[in-house]
Amino acid sequence: MCRHLAHVGPTPVTLASLLTEPEHSLLVQSYAPSDMRGGGTVNADGFGAGWYVSELRGYSTEVRSHTEPVLYRRDDPMWTDASFLDVARGVETTALVAAVRSATVGMPVSTAACAPFRADGLLFSHNGVVRGWPDSMADLAATLPALDLLTLEAATDSALLWALVRARLSAGKDVADAVAGVVADTLAAAPGSRLNLLVGDGGQIVATAVDHALSYRTHPDGAVTVASEPLDPDPSWVPVPDGSLLVARPGGVHDPPSVAVSPL
Template sequence: MCRHLAHLGPTPVTLASLLTEPPHSLLVQSYAPADMRGGGTVNADGFGAGWLGREGLHLYRRDDPMWTDASFLDLARAVETTALVAAVRSATVGMPVSTAACAPFRGEAGGRTWLFSHNGVVRGWPHSMADLAATLPPLDLLTLEAATDSALLWALVRARIDAGKDPADAVAGVVSDALAAAPGSRLNLLLSDGAHVVATAVDHALSYRTHADGAVTVASEPLDEDPAWEPVTDGSLLVAHPGDGHDPPTVTVTAL
């Protein structure tokens, strides 16, 4: 079941410092994840990385395992950023394996650009989501990036931010509506505009840590053995803002 991470901080870091260099990097989590609840053994159905760069949020996605993309692994050593969202995918049975189905998804909502990832599964897909899908404008459904649960959850979150909802409320609302429509779903969502991150832990692993410079990392699995990693209680909503060198980072974890 996919793994994802977000990192925001005041100091530029290479993509590799999060994705490939740590002992339990996202690359390692793609072939040897430690805490895959509810099925799946490897995350080999593609990957994606979205980062803040010169032109806003850039996006690189592939429908191959991360470890096969030598060019990406090289690029990751060269690209520096202060905001990164990345994911490795284990496609849910019956869902397409394609680049467009790989998180993070990137899109506009509420006048800002966002990166979104979902780690988990919507039970009873697609029938269970018919009523929720019907709340979307037809054009949102016609332009859904992929025929997957994750792409629909992303469209729902976007629509609610567009309707003026606070991003954390939009994410929490979609999780609670999806759980009501499809009980037993696993719904670890991750959303960032490069300035803050919103994440949920619903039946999947999630941890976070802060760093001395004010950076914050949120990840399905800790990237190393550092005791600074805190597990996020299941059934929680996390909102994190990085520090700026003067003000410390803020991380709030509340029950959904």
């Protein structure tokens, strides 16, 4: 099963400080994950990182008003991309979503199948599997506009889940409601699915833990990191209870903690 991570905070941090430098970074989790559950030993079928550009000094107004996050994806293992590992040391952001992929058997290995997926200023990742896909999802897929199905980024369960989330957002739901609705509908259609979803919009993270590992950590400045596996042995990592939806914003939502966890 893939591993993913999201971060949101008040101050910029380097991509490397989350993705490559910690002792159990996403890079380490790509070749030595410790809590895979449900199969797979490495996450070698690609990786991706999407991050929000806080400020583009010296660019044209047109570029400055660009709100889509930057996206970097490859269908090779993260550890083989020396240039990305180097660039990560020099790129700063206040918000990112990143993932390393272990393709589910029967699903394509391609860059387009690697999370995060990006649309309308959002980044999405799915860690898990939809049982019985695609047949189990036929009825839910049929609720989507034909164009959404024809333009699915990849023939994977994750790409379909992302289309379902976006359809709910288009219908006016907020991110947390859209994600919770897709998880509930998918569990009804495909019981036993593993549905750790992650959506970032630059200002908040919405994540679910459904039959898969997930933890979060609040940093002293109010930043929050959510990850499949803790990035280090720091005792401030909190495991997210199974069957939870978590909404994280910098500085916190309520007191305590700065992350609200509610049952799905």
